[in-house]
Amino acid sequence: MTTAQELTKNQSLVFNTLSRADGPLSAYTILDQLRGDGFRAPLQVYRALEKLLDYGMVHRLESINAFVACAHPHHHGHSHGMIAFAICEKCGQVSEFSDDIITQRVRQWTTDNGFKQTKTTIEIRGVCANCGTA
Amino acid sequence: MTTAQELTKNQSLVFNTLSRADGPLSAYTILDQLRGDGFRAPLQVYRALEKLLDYGMVHRLESINAFVACAHPHHHGHSHGMIAFAICEKCGQVSEFSDDIITQRVRQWTTDNGFKQTKTTIEIRGVCANCGTA
């Protein structure tokens, strides 16, 4: 992960769009929201996302093909552990958390099996507390 | 998860294709391999996959949009725990494993946060032992 730096115009636009959103957005949703700012093609979004992912400012949710602004932007906090996401299928809210034991157990398996991990995805889908009680 | 039963023609064709493959296949790759058996449209594959997933005979790898036959078909073994997948980005081989501690830690989080999980994805991407030493 490259360290963050001054964002370019397109990167800022995409990042601000994700930050303002109250849940994950698809690349094409971002595109639509940025048409007024001159965006015309998917690639403008995907290229910005690629950098933002690289800087650790944005996460990709593989199970729903969507992107969210990182919930822990400042200290790039638990960045040494794996990040897990709980995604509510009712309201779309995403909770981000990190668990050292899980990280450790995954590392244990990869070590035992000679597997060099580059990226790990942990995504829990279901219904959040708010939606569950409603 | 519904319990497995006699598979229909299309379901068998799709399942056999996945079983013979030495790695995950995309829906469209399956389609291409089954053209000789009369398959003409993606939906024929997706419909069969849907059932096979439901029966627990096949897994979907969210991070690569592909499907694999379950590696533990007989006892539907660790089916109470979450299944993790290690996917080699060099050779495509997938290792399937289950870890009680991870399952427990995830359940801990969901319990603490009132989140009702329906499906959990754990996918480790990287390079397997074989490819790493080569």
Added chain:
DNA sequence: CTCGATATGTGATGTTATTACATTAGTCAA
């Protein structure tokens, strides 16, 4: 047999992501 449920066939369409190529803007050294 007839009804209902499940499975299938087929075309069109929707959604997500990348390729290819041209252009623009910034940096740095000679």
Added chain:
DNA sequence: TTGACTAATGTAATAACATCACATATCGAG
């Protein structure tokens, strides 16, 4: 300043993944 290099951008086309809508067929229960 010029030239050369690198990063960022613009645009069209296409590839890859998935679903909708509607018609037809198959099969078991009553």
